[in-house]
Amino acid sequence: MSHKLETKAIRTQMERSQYLEHSTPLHLTSSFVFEDADEMRAAFAEEKERNIYSRFTNPNTSELVEKVADMEGAEDGLAFATGMAAVFGTFAALLDSGDHIVSARSVFGSTHTLFTKFLPKWNIETSYFKVDEPEKAEELIQPNTKILYAETPTNPGVDVLDLNYLGDLAKKHNLILVIDNCFATPYLQQPIKFGADIVIHSATKLIDGQGRVLGGVTVGKKDLIREIYLFARNTGSSLSPFNAWILSKSMETLPVRVDRHCQTALTVAQFLEDHPNVNWVKYPFLKSHPQYELAKKQMSQGGSIIAFEVKGGLNAGRHFFDNIKLLSLSSNLGDSRTIVTHPASTTHSKLSTDDRLEVGITDGMVRLSIGLEHHEDIINDLKQALEAK
Ligand SMILES: *Cc1c(COP(=O)(O)O)cnc(C)c1O
Secondary structure (H helix, E strand, C coil), X not given: CCCCHHHHHHHCCCCCCCCCCCCCXXXXXXXXXXXXXXXXXXXXXCCCCCCCECCCCCHHHHHHHHHHHHHHCCCEEEEECXXXXXXXXXXXXXXXXXXXXXEECCCCHHHHHHHHHHHHHHCCEEEEECCCCHHHHHHHCCCCEEEEEEEXXXXXXXXXXXXXXXXHHHHHCCCEEEEECCCCHHHHCCHHHHCCCEEEEECCCCCCCCCCCCCEEEEECHHHHHHHHHHHHHHCXXXXXHHHHHHHHHHCCHHHHHXXXXXXXXXXXXHHHCCCCEEEEECCCCXXXXXXXXXXXXXXXXCCEEEEEECCHHHHHHHHHXXXXXXXXXXXXXXXXXXXXXXXXXXXCCCCHHHHHHCCCCCCEEEEECCCCCHHHHHHHHXXXXXXC
């Protein structure tokens, strides 16, 4: 019988050891032992699934991966040391020299650097469509295009891309659809239902949810995951068992945490929308969001990230940041602590001004990652910083 997402996040667990522990134990071991020569031979010949060496698999990383795969409705998956290792591992394993990517323009800063600075070294080029013109994606497809790539909601603009449309486009042109589902988490949105072949998570964000460890997870079709696994196991981007143990434990509370994040984010977004010193607010479940109807169709709630612009440009923006008292000025997101980020001067500072404006990052734009503090305290801090003389 298939369980609900909340139950999968908790009850997908590794077999108990002889000690019958209730909570998952931590398996800090680099390698595993064999009974005899034949068992060792069989393990290396992959005649039977078992742990050999923690760069390949470890019970703690397997438990984390199984949870994410269960919630996403994926056949298989694997864990990485960071979200970027998951993104890079996916491209490196699935692409050959001369292949081509079609991607949304708005992607995570390091993913953008990967497309523009590193993949071209291996003769892999990327063409971009704007998030408000996804219909242009089809014109960008070439005979050598292999991957269609997008994040939704996007970082940091919180735009929403139509997963159904991307799934159909990938199918029509026989492309691998890769979705970075970091902002939505496996709890709010399952891109595989809409035709994604691979789904990537930076587990560093809401999956950990408490700003402690880095991690990445890739899930999807079994044959594609096999390719990515072979690349990862031979190049050493594995997640540590300790971080996997933390992340798997965090998964148990992901649904309740994300429920609260979303509830508070909507309340804060409504407050900002009504504030006279704010130019605009973008949050997927605000009626004013250009893709509100679409967001409602593919996400169960609006997520924890809000983008907004302080009136008065760069100086007003800086003044707002300098007056924040309770909330954290940091570049991370998906933490129990609310985080205020200025993308133009931090996460997206490597982009040219034109490239920044093209993805909606104005000088005064603020990204808010709503935490788990009481919503009145979050609003009060934002209010006094917006109104500071
Ligand atoms: C943070 C992030 C990543 C990269 O994850 P790391 O764990 O920091 O390597 C990738 N995509 C998105 C959307 C992110 O927010």
